[in-house]
Amino acid sequence: MIPLLILGFVCSLDNFRLSIALGAFQFGWRRALRIAAVFGLWDGVSPLVGALLGRYLGQVIGPMADALGPIALAVYGLYLVVRSLKTQASEDLDDRWMLFGMPLSLSLDNMVAGTGLGLLGFPTVLSAAVFGTITALMSFVGLQLGRVAARFIPIRSDLLTGIGLLIVAVVLVLGY
Template sequence: MSAILVLGLVLGLDNLQVGAALGMLEVSRRRRWAIALAFGACETVMPLLGMLLGRRLGEFLGPFTELFGSAVLALAGLLIIVMSWHERDTSQVAEGGFALLGLPVSLSIDNLLAGVGLGALGHPVLWSALAIGAMSTALCALGLFFGGWLRQRLPGRAELVGGMGLLVLSVLRLLGSDT
């Protein structure tokens, strides 16, 4: 059981980082919770699917898993940076459907593959998925609200920092996937 909780923590760290970057944008409290719950739902459903689909999906996706997730993060970061640079309202990024579907789905593909491994090892399907999903939801919410707290303390355009954070995270994910 403790191995599942540690795995949930590790798989949820990207949600913490993305949540903090999105939290730098002007987002209502209600929207922050909606984003956190969307991340949690994806992070719960994907291991379930992975455990049910088996090993073939992991073989099919292979090295493109990290590339896809990293590309989505980079695009989100660049969008926020460009909008901020041109002094446009960056809250559109967090208010649109992309934050509720695009980012959570792209970041939960690793959970899909983790589910494949957990299923192959015979771990309990429902308990494992719920534990991973709960951990991811909590970490995303922590990031979203911590990012909002940081926004209040940063001078100037905090959304630039958030966009740069997403961009740096995408590059680090790509560099880390080669090692």
Template sequence: MNEAALHAGQFATLLIMAVALGMDAFSLGIGIGLKGIRLRDILKLSSVIALFHIIMPLGGMFAGQFVSGLLGHVATTAAGILLVLLGGHMIYSSIKGEEVKSLDYRSVWGTFLFALSVSIDSFSVGVTLGMFQADLLLTILLFGFFGGLMSIMGLMLGRRVSRNLGGYGEAFGGAILFIFGIMFII
């Protein structure tokens, strides 16, 4: 396989993962949007989420590179298992109906906690991508962009739709990660 095809395949994989991880920000954004939110707060919250979607996978990728050095050839299977567990947890959480409750997103602490809660999955995926030596700059740019974009979309859409759509969004994102995990294991 030539190098251009490998880069295109890596880009497509990272793009799909970025959208899948953004689904969490989207689904929780719908919940907050339903409560009513000002445009200024949407931009502030989405910017912080985008920043966390850069920082968390970056830390995860560095940790993954370290783990990859320790695990060697077992790294692919370990990364696949990690994605299966993460995807399964996202699906389970959406079915169970877990979400951030009574969080004041307008305070500095509330914004930080909300951004962390929707970005924590990015750290785990970053570990996996670090094991595969994924393109660092491309990964954090895609994750940051889609984390911010999906949160804006969720917050804006939350003003207009029912709460049920949010759970399906997180379940869909979890299913994508779960499928990638199975592919890495096989």
């Protein structure tokens, strides 16, 4: 169980970093819980899918998983920065992208991890539940940290989030 918890924690760190950046939008508690739950759901479903699809999918997606997440974050971060510089008022995030695009791209590594866990004989449903729960908790904490940090940084929330997403993308590429 300890290796599963460690792997779940490590795989949730990208969502945690992303959630800190998204926290600049200062979501209310309900919306933050919803975002964290969706992030957890994606990170829970991904290892389940990976374990069920087996080794072949892990070999195909493996190299792409490391690139797709940071690329998606960088593109959306750049979009937010450009949009914030061209508009007067800060707009809210696009819920479809925030609840589908970002968590899906970040869950690809969990799919590969789930494939490995399935090959090692770890219980599929338990692995998915552990990954999802840890990611939901880490995402909620990240959203709250970002919310607090945004109060002390006098920059528009969309610009701050865009810069944060670009930083997260670079950090993910560099492997920290």
